[in-house]
Amino acid sequence: MMRRIVRMAFRPEAVDAFLQIFEESKDKIRAFPGCLHLELWRDHSRPEVCFTYSLWTGPEALEAYRHSDLFRKTWARTKVLFAERPQAWSLELVQAPEGHPVIFGAAAPGLEAVLARHAPGRVAVLVDDHTEQYCYPKVRAALPDDHLLIRIPHGEQHKNLDTCRYIWTQMLEARLDRQALLVNLGGGVVGDMGGFCAATWKRGIRFVQVPTTLLAQVDASTGGKLGIDFEGVKNIIGAFADPLAVLVDTDFLATLPFAELRSGFAEVIKHALIADADQWKMLRRIEDLRTADWPQIVPRSLAVKRRIVAADPYERGLRKALNFGHTIGHALESAAMQTDQSLLHGEAIAIGMVCESWLSAQKVGLPPEELEQITAFIRQIFGYHPLNNLAKADLLALMHNDKKNEGDRINFSLLPRIGEVRVNQTASEADIRASLDYYESAMQRGSG
Amino acid sequence: MMRRIVRMAFRPEAVDAFLQIFEESKDKIRAFPGCLHLELWRDHSRPEVCFTYSLWTGPEALEAYRHSDLFRKTWARTKVLFAERPQAWSLELVQAPEGHPVIFGAAAPGLEAVLARHAPGRVAVLVDDHTEQYCYPKVRAALPDDHLLIRIPHGEQHKNLDTCRYIWTQMLEARLDRQALLVNLGGGVVGDMGGFCAATWKRGIRFVQVPTTLLAQVDASTGGKLGIDFEGVKNIIGAFADPLAVLVDTDFLATLPFAELRSGFAEVIKHALIADADQWKMLRRIEDLRTADWPQIVPRSLAVKRRIVAADPYERGLRKALNFGHTIGHALESAAMQTDQSLLHGEAIAIGMVCESWLSAQKVGLPPEELEQITAFIRQIFGYHPLNNLAKADLLALMHNDKKNEGDRINFSLLPRIGEVRVNQTASEADIRASLDYYESAMQRGSG
Numbered sequence: 001m002m003r004r005i006v007r008m009a010f011r012p013e014a015v016d017a018f019l020q021i022f023e024e025s026k027d028k029i030r031a032f033p034g035c036l037h038l039e040l041w042r043d044h045s046r047p048e049v050c051f052t053y054s055l056w057t058g059p060e061a062l063e064a065y066r067h068s069d070l071f072r073k074t075w076a077r078t079k080v081l082f083a084e085r086p087q088a089w090s091l092e093l094v095q096a097p098e099g100h101p102v103i104f105g106a107a108a109p110g111l112e113a114v115l116a117r118h119a120p121g122r123v124a125v126l127v128d129d130h131t132e133q134y135c136y137p138k139v140r141a142a143l144p145d146d147h148l149l150i151r152i153p154h155g156e157q158h159k160n161l162d163t164c165r166y167i168w169t170q171m172l173e174a175r176l177d178r179q180a181l182l183v184n185l186g187g188g189v190v191g192d193m194g195g196f197c198a199a200t201w202k203r204g205i206r207f208v209q210v211p212t213t214l215l216a217q218v219d220a221s222t223g224g225k226l227g228i229d230f231e232g233v234k235n236i237i238g239a240f241a242d243p244l245a246v247l248v249d250t251d252f253l254a255t256l257p258f259a260e261l262r263s264g265f266a267e268v269i270k271h272a273l274i275a276d277a278d279q280w281k282m283l284r285r286i287e288d289l290r291t292a293d294w295p296q297i298v299p300r301s302l303a304v305k306r307r308i309v310a311a312d313p314y315e316r317g318l319r320k321a322l323n324f325g326h327t328i329g330h331a332l333e334s335a336a337m338q339t340d341q342s343l344l345h346g347e348a349i350a351i352g353m354v355c356e357s358w359l360s361a362q363k364v365g366l367p368p369e370e371l372e373q374i375t376a377f378i379r380q381i382f383g384y385h386p387l388n389n390l391a392k393a394d395l396l397a398l399m400h401n402d403k404k405n406e407g408d409r410i411n412f413s414l415l416p417r418i419g420e421v422r423v424n425q426t427a428s429e430a431d432i433r434a435s436l437d438y439y440e441s442a443m444q445r446g447s448g
Numbered sequence: 449m450m451r452r453i454v455r456m457a458f459r460p461e462a463v464d465a466f467l468q469i470f471e472e473s474k475d476k477i478r479a480f481p482g483c484l485h486l487e488l489w490r491d492h493s494r495p496e497v498c499f500t501y502s503l504w505t506g507p508e509a510l511e512a513y514r515h516s517d518l519f520r521k522t523w524a525r526t527k528v529l530f531a532e533r534p535q536a537w538s539l540e541l542v543q544a545p546e547g548h549p550v551i552f553g554a555a556a557p558g559l560e561a562v563l564a565r566h567a568p569g570r571v572a573v574l575v576d577d578h579t580e581q582y583c584y585p586k587v588r589a590a591l592p593d594d595h596l597l598i599r600i601p602h603g604e605q606h607k608n609l610d611t612c613r614y615i616w617t618q619m620l621e622a623r624l625d626r627q628a629l630l631v632n633l634g635g636g637v638v639g640d641m642g643g644f645c646a647a648t649w650k651r652g653i654r655f656v657q658v659p660t661t662l663l664a665q666v667d668a669s670t671g672g673k674l675g676i677d678f679e680g681v682k683n684i685i686g687a688f689a690d691p692l693a694v695l696v697d698t699d700f701l702a703t704l705p706f707a708e709l710r711s712g713f714a715e716v717i718k719h720a721l722i723a724d725a726d727q728w729k730m731l732r733r734i735e736d737l738r739t740a741d742w743p744q745i746v747p748r749s750l751a752v753k754r755r756i757v758a759a760d761p762y763e764r765g766l767r768k769a770l771n772f773g774h775t776i777g778h779a780l781e782s783a784a785m786q787t788d789q790s791l792l793h794g795e796a797i798a799i800g801m802v803c804e805s806w807l808s809a810q811k812v813g814l815p816p817e818e819l820e821q822i823t824a825f826i827r828q829i830f831g832y833h834p835l836n837n838l839a840k841a842d843l844l845a846l847m848h849n850d851k852k853n854e855g856d857r858i859n860f861s862l863l864p865r866i867g868e869v870r871v872n873q874t875a876s877e878a879d880i881r882a883s884l885d886y887y888e889s890a891m892q893r894g895s896g
Contacts, residue, residue, distance in 0.1 A: 003489060005453070005499075007537070022543065030545060037545065041451060044507065044538035051453075051539055059492065089455075091489040091499055094467070095474065161613060172679055200648070203675060203686045227651060231620055238651045239687060 002056045003091040009049045014081035025074045034061020099242045107249035112142040114245045121179030123147045126194040128154035131186040134255040135212045148174045159189045159229050167197045181206045187213035188220035195226035199241035209243045212252040214264025218301040221246045223309045250294035263346025271304035274324050277419030320423040323413045325353035331398040335390045350382040355435035359427050360414040370418050375442045384443035391436045450504045451539040457497045462529035473522045482509020547690045555697035560590040562693045569627030571595045574642040576602035579634040582703040583660045596622045607637045607676050615645045629654045635661035636668035643674035647689035657691045660700040662712025666749040669694045671757045698742035711794025719752035722772050725867030768871040771861045773801035779846035783838045798830040803883035807875050808862040818866050823890045832891035839884045844877050
């Protein structure tokens with residue numbers, strides 16, 4: 001994306017003529033291919049000085065416009081009005097605010113500070129039966145005495161419209177107004193669904209995410225994606241909205257069953273593989289997840305997600321980088337749901353990362369020793385999950401259903417080397433089958 | 449709001465030092481009172497030239513920052529790195545895009561043009577049983593042959609979560625993906641609910657509003673407010689999202705029952721009273737609504753709404769101007785729902801405008817002859833609706849429930865003269881009762 005600023009100082013009597021030209025041409029410029037935005041500004045102390053501010057998809061689009069008839073004609077009429085030589089700059093964004101703060105450390109003082117700073121109306125807290133028991137006592141002292149506690153049962157099967165209806169009804173009975181604030185204390189289900197209910201209550205009240213699972217801390221709590229499942233389809237109803245703050249307290253991870261901790265760790269591995277080769281080196285030294293140095297690992301993993309989301313808040317392209325391991329992983333997860341084979345999200349993604357690393361070696365030159373490193377580490381952490389019937393499922397049909405695909409193309413994000421990712425790659429059905437065979441044989445070889 | 453741009457050309461070897469200074473100070477600047485936004489840009493062709501771009505609540509906030517210790521210290525460290533004298537400008541916005549186009553005229557060619565330009569995937573059309581019969585035949589030829597038709601029953605009582613569930617189920621069964629586009633062909637219920645379903649389907653697909661009632665054409669289709677009723681509370685679940693386009697075809701108004709046309713006309717009167725004294729003069733000449741010059745009246749009325757919404761897209765303050773007549777009008781409407789007295793939205797707002805014009809005369813100096821003009825015109829168009837039990841209802845409690853109030857204060861937007869509005873006015877319960885008495889006596893006097 002490219003920003004363009006043009007500073008134009010007019011003869012005082014000519015300003016109105018310029019404003020007229022702008023008025024006549026603004027819609028045509030905005031409709032020019034590659035023009036994303038156009039504004040007109042005026043100098044506060046010298047009103048005869050105007051600035052145009054425009055956004056373009058890239059330097060090529062801007063060049064095409066500057067060579068167009070539209071520009072030539074508009075500029076010819078404009079430049080006769082100048083009192084000084086115009087100045088123009090093409091600019092690239094270096095740094096912009098990252099949406100919402102992430103506060104690392106103990107959740108209670110963090111929450112207290114957020115509530116004190118934003119002085120909300122009534123505070124509501126959404127918990128599930130697990131987080132009510134294990135996490136709520138740790139933050140209770142930071143909450144106003146009159147807070148509203150909303151309890152839902154835990155588990156993805158409750159991430160649906162009926163539970164939303166229950167949450168909204170609680171909000172209605174408590175007469176929550178637009179000054180209210182919702183604290184979502186839990187994993188991805190609580191964060192996604194609570195965020196959606198907050199984003200749609202009176203067209204949006206503020207909310208704070210307090211993720212309590214590893215998956216939610218490094219992944220789900222960031223990116224503004226909120227939603228619920230509908231008729232068995234994951235996250236198909238939802239919205240984009242940013243929380244006021246995300247509080248990441250790694251002490252909560254001690255409350256997790258091991259399988260859930262390990263499942264979240266798959267995303268930690270993914271973030272390192274696509275964008276942080278140094279973190280990958282550190283992860284490889286972990287021997288037991290239960291004693292891993294989470295206060296070091298989590299912020300660094302989350303930073304990868306935040307960097308990518310900041311560059312692509314509405315999922316227009318770059319975010320596809322985060323799909324590494326997920327094209328095949330999601331299909332396996334869906335296939336497992338249709339059989340009686342149990343497969344956690346992270347377990348499916350771990351298999352997907354092995355397969356897609358193999359595809360990376362075939363398609364974009366991932367070095368064989370790095371493929372071997374990835375395979376060995378995932379085998380060490382996740383063990384071997386025999387695919388059995390999963391590999392026989394119509395995985396391609398499942399991949400076609402993925403909402404990230406456009407038309408018939410199946411999209412992969414692959415690794416040219418550890419720490420880098422290349423989006424918009426494709427693979428044939430034969431390639432995909434071969435990658436599953438690689439997983440089976442590599443895991444059996446390792447465990448043999 | 450004030451924009452500030454500072455252009456800084458550094459010695460090439462000093463750029464990294466500046467980037468470090470920016471990194472250290474950016475969060476402090478963003479937290480400075482009155483700072484709304486801060487970005488760092490870099491010149492595409494001269495990377496040693498950096499720009500800061502910041503937004504401030506106003507010139508005072510910017511001045512306070514420029515006299516702060518924070519600025520003094522940061523600037524002292526920065527200016528020793530310059531290769532050229534820095535340039536800085538404070539800028540005011542003159543013109544920015546208005547969100548979405550409104551296309552006046554026949555709906556079919558307008559829709560054809562929108563669909564051709566945006567090349568969507570599957571097109572879905574939401575209708576109710578009325579618009580299916582009277583409006584859909586007029587646009588059908590503009591739709592792709594394979595369009596999906598979603599039918600719902602008409603009426604506010606269906607603007608709820610159950611109907612959303614039905615709409616989402618239809619979308620799911622048709623496998624609508626993110627490239628799909630929904631055309632909402634109907635009044636406020638179809639537009640608000642269809643827009644909400646589109647805004648939440650896969651976290652947002654594009655939608656086009658084709659309002660078919662007067663109320664929807666001049667009011668509901670603009671402003672980005674989408675939503676549904678829940679447990680009897682109006683519009684309490686919803687979202688903000690802009691349509692791709694709004695197509696305003698006043699020929700549809702001929703399909704409306706007279707009472708509905710007249711109800712929508714209350715908002716036309718309101719827009720004229722708060723912001724368009726010339727339109728008010730034209731409206732006063734109308735003798736029969738059925739033969740009014742809608743192609744002239746509607747665009748001008750809608751323009752008032754668009755100007756106010758553009759200045760306050762998220763309803764932070766200025767939009768309150770649109771509440772004229774609605775504080776008392778909404779309370780009467782709610783009171784009528786609790787009795788068996790039938791009162792359309794516009795009828796309630798018409799009464800509210802008479803009452804609030806009387807309050808305007810008491811509180812902000814609306815001239816007596818203008819109060820009389822307003823009262824007489826509303827009497828002519830709407831006749832006398834005896835308040836009966838409505839005036840005895842606990843109207844103050846109903847006004848307190850309005851989601852636009854903050855805390856205990858009841859907010860009015862009143863007219864200092866026709867064509868102007870002043871927000872954030874208050875009135876006592878006695879004043880409000882007296883304004884209802886004024887309505888009763890003025891209407892009886894006129895009809896006697």
